[in-house]
Amino acid sequence: MRGFRARHAIAATAVALATVLGAGGWAADTQTPVxxxxxxxxxxxxxxxxxxxxxxxxxxxxxxxxxxxxxxxxxxxxxxxxxxxxxxxxxxxxxxxxxxxxxxxxxxxxxxxxxxxxxxxxxxxxxxxxxxxxxxxxxxxxxxxxQVLAFDPRGRGQVAEVYGDLATAARTAVVVPGSDIDLLSFDRASDPYGTPAGMAQALYRATDGRTAVIAWAGYTTPVGLGPDAATEDLARAGASRLTRLLDGLAATTRPQAPATVFCHSYGSVVCGLARPTPARASGVVVLGSPGMGVDSAADLDPGVPLWATARNGSDWIGDVPNVRLLGLGHGADPTAPGFGARPLPATGSHGHTGYFAPGTASLAAYAAVALGRA
Known part of the structure; x- marks a missing residue:
């Protein structure tokens, strides 16, 4: 009987993960990473x-x-x-x-x-x-x-755009998006702060232009409902590309400090698996995170501060089981007190894509982190 219950729990967890993490829609596409x-x-x-x-x-x-x-x-x-x-x-x-x-x-x-x-x-x-x-x-x-920093038409298409001047800005930041982002959905008029372009523009304005911000849709993201969003395969491929981006910034720009990386939703899995070092990143901020593919902040480089944004009450990501089981799930909740991340507020934000909305406590906190004032 105990074995039956265990198998039932595993199956239920798998279904819950695949269902909740695929919030982009009811497509079951499996993506091949570029x-x-x-x-x-x-x-x-x-x-x-x-x-x-x-x-x-x-x-x-x-x-x-x-x-x-x-x-x-x-x-x-x-x-x-x-x-x-x-x-x-x-x-x-x-x-x-x-x-x-x-x-x-x-x-x-x-x-x-x-x-x-x-x-x-x-x-x-x-x-x-x-x-x-x-x-x-x-x-x-x-x-x-x-200012298009990267453009690749292969697959669903990838693109990265810079807001501000990477050559003169004292600080830099990179926005890493989650599911359902590609060349066509990189920016849009509806739900703008759910796109990397909208997040980056909001952060750039919130720092009064003192931080150059890169909206980076540089990896193959999951699409809709399906196994991709509940597993780490696409995140691993994305982590390698993110690491090269950060290495490239370190080699070609001279800000006061390496970039601060802002990781939304599935993008926080990419950032967790990338495990940025102090030479590559001044800090990592996760928001709307289903987990980072690690058990705690102790599994990441201690020289790179980690912040986790409090989850607002209308963010569906709160329904995601924080487990890693049979290759499904992304592990512990970064907002949990025992995880070890530094907390950031989310007052005024709404939904899964509202953390960068102007006037929110979360955006003000992100600006402070990006400017090195947190």
Missing amino acids: TGPPPGSAAFAADASPGPRPPDPVTASPADVAAFFAAAAPARQDALAARYPLVVGNLDGAPVALRYRANALALAAERTRELARATDPALTPQDHQAARTRAERYRTLLDGGR
Whole structure:
């Protein structure tokens, strides 16, 4: 009888985890994470133009990349960005301004390609509509001098955008989002503070522009209801990409301190598995967290302060069982007193996506942490 109860409890926990963590909808899609550098990387590494051979995006560290570009003449940098825009635009360690230019070229090229697909008679009407949607998305990212730090059209698409000036800001911050975020949902008019762009803009304004903030949709996130949101596979892949981003910032920017990382929902699992070191991060803040993939703050680097935002009463994440069982679940609740995180208030916030809303105690606290005043 005890064995039956145990099996029943395991099954119930699995169902609860899969149901609650898939708050984005009733889709059961299983995602294949986009990993590795984009197409063109082999040609970039083999480029035979005069000067030292470019670093291999597959094996070179961001510090190696930064050293190469520091020694390369501006004309060669521009030429490489023009020939390999998708590669240079996503190359952590490359100069930030060069990445902006490369990504503008890549976005323009992809928009042209999608516009052609939108009228290709060999494709279906559904394909035409999807192509028009993507082309419009690329157009908006090209408008108004937006600072696109990364752009990868593979899969559901990935993008990162900078608010502020990474070259001059005394402090930097990175926003890591949770489920259902990709190229098309990176920013939106409805529920803006549930998107990385909306969170980053709110934080940038709350610090009066003294912190440059990166909205980072740079990993494959879970979609809707399904096993991806209840397991750590996508988070592990995302953790590797987040670590490279932070290493690239350390190699190319010179703020007073490394970035503070703000991790929302499933993004807090990414941050927990990344285990940032003091060289990569000044602190980690989790909000709306289902767990961090660790048992306590003691499992993370003690040199990186960890803050956990109190959960507001209307955040559905409070229904998530804080367990790790048979590969399901993300472990202990970071807001629990025994976890070991420093508490942050959530007064005034509502729902799972309201912690960055202007006027909330949580956003004011995030600004203080980002500015090094917490």
